[in-house]
Amino acid sequence: MKLVLFAVALVAVASPLLAEDGASIAEDFKPSSLNQPGREYPQVNSQGYARFRIEAPEAQSVRVTLGGREGTVLEKGDDGAWVGTTARPEDEGFHYYHAIVDGGTFNDPGALNFYGSVRWESGIEIPAHDEDFYALKPTPHGRVQQVLFPSPSTDSVRRAFVYTPPGYDADSDERYPVLYLQHGWGEDETAWTNQGRAHLILDNLIAAGRARPFLVVMTYGMTNEVRWGQLREFKIDAFEKVLVDELVPYIDEHFRTLSDQPHRAMAGLSMGGMETRLVTLRNLDKFSHIGLFSGGVITPEDVEKTEGFRDRVKLVFTSCGGREYPDRINANHEALVAAGVPSTAYVSPDTGHEFQSWRRSLYELAPLLFRD
Amino acid sequence: MKLVLFAVALVAVASPLLAEDGASIAEDFKPSSLNQPGREYPQVNSQGYARFRIEAPEAQSVRVTLGGREGTVLEKGDDGAWVGTTARPEDEGFHYYHAIVDGGTFNDPGALNFYGSVRWESGIEIPAHDEDFYALKPTPHGRVQQVLFPSPSTDSVRRAFVYTPPGYDADSDERYPVLYLQHGWGEDETAWTNQGRAHLILDNLIAAGRARPFLVVMTYGMTNEVRWGQLREFKIDAFEKVLVDELVPYIDEHFRTLSDQPHRAMAGLSMGGMETRLVTLRNLDKFSHIGLFSGGVITPEDVEKTEGFRDRVKLVFTSCGGREYPDRINANHEALVAAGVPSTAYVSPDTGHEFQSWRRSLYELAPLLFRD
Known part of the structure; x- marks a missing residue:
């Protein structure tokens, strides 16, 4: 959460930079809302371009990993600082990145860090047209409690x-x-609040009367040492035990919960969606609402071969970014509806496998939960 | 809090390194408990030496700021990684540091980050002989709630x-x-739990029956834009208003507090001690116990010129590291006692202006609070 607002820092240049398509880049850059206190860089402009400035006067090469597959190569200025602007606008929302300084991986000293890719990475926020739904507002606020x-x-x-x-x-x-x-x-239990702003999304929905107040529990899901690309070998057993046998009873004992199946939901993003699918299908006596964000689907075949599914499941919510696999999400949703399964699908416009898709997915899911 | 334990990584070398005084450095280095998950470096050994390894194959120079005034210069190895060991043992406990790579300030990619010096800095933990009092144990745990x-x-x-x-x-x-x-x-409201482990210190004291259970409230105290070295110009008014007029009533409204003066204390470290002295002396109708950790003293003259001090103040606790100004702390304490003021002084052995002094100070102060 960013509590201090910085003044707009305008950068005066003799002639405007040209983007790849020849359009000019608006020189209205201002510090990213996720910068460390008082830091002027990285910056973003009104078109979604990002500009970086990293001091390393004796370095041979500096680039950042944001800006297409190759990232953005920074050029050394007369003052010893390396500066560069992405070649095209970035998608709206949160992005991870890091700097490569002389072949070594470092974070941008100007940006706050967020746990992703099994390390604390730099983060940058491209202002979104719909950012109001996860903004910090002067409404009543819930708490985020570390247990x-x-x-x-x-x-x-x-x-x-x-x-x-x-x-x-x-x-x-x-x-x-x-x-x-x-x-x-590669993320951990800090991601849904730090990157996802889940607490602010819920605060805002509840203040608007659009969601029923409920608790959200976030814990670490990488109980197996699994590398990206090896997810097919992922075994759910260890995490299922932690979540279902240990955490759920702990929460029901220490918080004022409605502890019956109709009042317990599970959702997750990407690998967390895969975990949600595995855990819920094996524990339908405990979970009634299921949300998979960029994390695959539950098919009509899953429904048929899972005993009790039709009696117990109140909602299957599946979503992804518009740059991911919306056709698959929509086709599966239609098949579920045709099979009489309570399904909702959502596609986040103009986003990929990134947190903006998942912030929006939570915003769409939350009003559908626990509507008894 | 570190939840994953790493295996000891022994580094085999042909001949032992010699410390500055000619003694050999024990090759029992293992990863610092504050490393990012899975990271082998930085490491610490049983004597308190720290060893760093930072990958930056094309860099011209890499050093870290831990290890005396000049820090530790790293040497480039055949594998392109820069390695170095501090020239002398570090004091026990937590230390901030960062890396200087080709003249630029970066964090060590292996270490977790902690907010200090008005930036997120790398942190390293030198195991302490008394680390048990802030260890994570299988006792009942309180919560840390973000409000x-x-x-x-x-x-x-x-x-x-x-x-x-x-x-x-x-x-x-x-x-x-x-x-x-x-x-x-230069720190913020995350420091007392992240660096200080305040929640674990309280958990352990309460489990041992040595402290009365109480709430601890931590908020951001740098409401003024004040630079290190300008603290004499610090004005308490803005922070006093936030703390006394806004936060205290909010906490008393939203938590089950004992909201009378005998049950409210204030303490702080360094600048936070200075703030504690200023706020409490101006608000003795609200605070009964005062703790200054490496943050100056309350003198017999302060007592004389502050109306109601003798009636209202139950405890003045002052402390510092043994490498700071123990004589001043002890002499002032004796003067307070001679003047009939309820004073306790504490000097942390073999530590300086660092968090180990303040962890110990909290551990000493907590049992003395609210003993009615």
Whole structure:
């Protein structure tokens, strides 16, 4: 969350830069909202271009990984700082990146860090036309609570974050449904609030009366040491044990939950969607609402071969970015509807396998949960 | 908090390195407990030496800022990685540092980051002989809750973290005292848990029956744009308004507190100690216990000229590292005691102006609070 607003820093240049297509790049760059306090760079402009400035006066080469497959090569200026602008606009929303300085991987000293790709990476925010739904506003705010829970199966104390909605502490008789919400590969339990702004999305939906207040529980889902590209070998058993046998009972004991199946949902992004599919299909006595964000689908065949599915599942929500596989999402959704399964599909316009797709997916899913 | 333990990585060398004093450096280096997941470097050994390894194959020079005033210059190995070991053991506990790569300031890609010096810095942990008191143990754990509170005086929504002790949610009739705990210059509201492990210190003291369960509230104290070296120009008014007029009422409204003066304390480290002194002396109707960690003293003259001090203040706790100004702390303490003021002084052995002094200070202060 960014609490300090910086003044717009206009960069005066003699002649405007030209983008790849010959259009001019608007010189209205200002610091990314995810910069470290007081840092002027990286910057973004009104068209979605990003500009970087990294000081390393004796370096031989500096580039950043944002800006197409090759990233953006920075040029050294007279002041010893390396500067460069992406060749085309970036998609709206949050992006991970890092800098390559003389062949080494470092973070941009100007940007805040976010856990992704199994490391703390630099993050940048391209202002989105719909950013209002995850903005910090002067409405009542829920809390994000760090809990440390015992995990006998992994012989450790594990961490989860629990979003409790505004008013949770005001009425000690009220009980709440729970959404278990999983991050993607290489991320951790900090991702859904830091990158995803899940708490602000819920605050805003609840303030607008569009979602029922519920808890959101986020924990670490990479209990197996699995590398990207090896996800087919992923075994759900270890994480299923932590989540279903250890965390769910802990949450139901320590928070005022509605602990029956109709009031428990699970959703996840990417690998977290894969986990959600595996865990829910094996535990339909515990979960009634299922959300897969850029994380595959539940097919009519899954429905047929999973005992009790039709009686127990209240909602199958599947989504992806418009640059991913919207045809597959939509076709499967139509097949589910034709098979009489309560399905909702969502495609995030003009985004890929990135957090803007998943912020929007949560925003679309939350109003559909626990509508009894 | 580190939840994953790494195997010891032994580094085989032909002949042992010699320290500055000619003693040999034990080759029992293992990854720092504050490394990013899976990272082998930086490492620490049983004597308190730190070893760094940073990949930047085309760099001209790499050094890190830990290891005396000049830091530690790394040498490039055949594999393109830069390696170096501090010339002498570091003090026990947490240290900030960063890397200088070709003249640019970057974080060590192997280490986790901690907010200090007005930026997210790399952190390293030198195992301490007394580290048990801030270790993560299988005891009941309190929670660290992120709250977003309205601040009309700064026209913003501000963040605080609130530690609630184990059992806070079990008995909805119990009410708790509150300690307001401030970070130092260049840090923020994340410091006392991330660097200081305040939540684990309290968990452990409460589990041992040595401290009364109370809330700890941590918020951002650098409301003025003040640079290091300009602290004499610091004005307390803006922060005092946020803390006393906005945050304290918010906490008393939204948490089950004992909201009278005998059950409210304030403490802080370094600049946070300076803030604590200024805020408490101006608001003795609201605070009864005062803790200054490496943050100056309250003198007998302060006591004389502050109306109501003798009636209202239950404890003045002052501390510093043994490498700071223990004589001043002890002499002032003796003067306070001679003047009949309830004073406790603490000097942290063999530490400087660093978090190990402040972890220990909190550990010493907590059992003395709210003993009615």
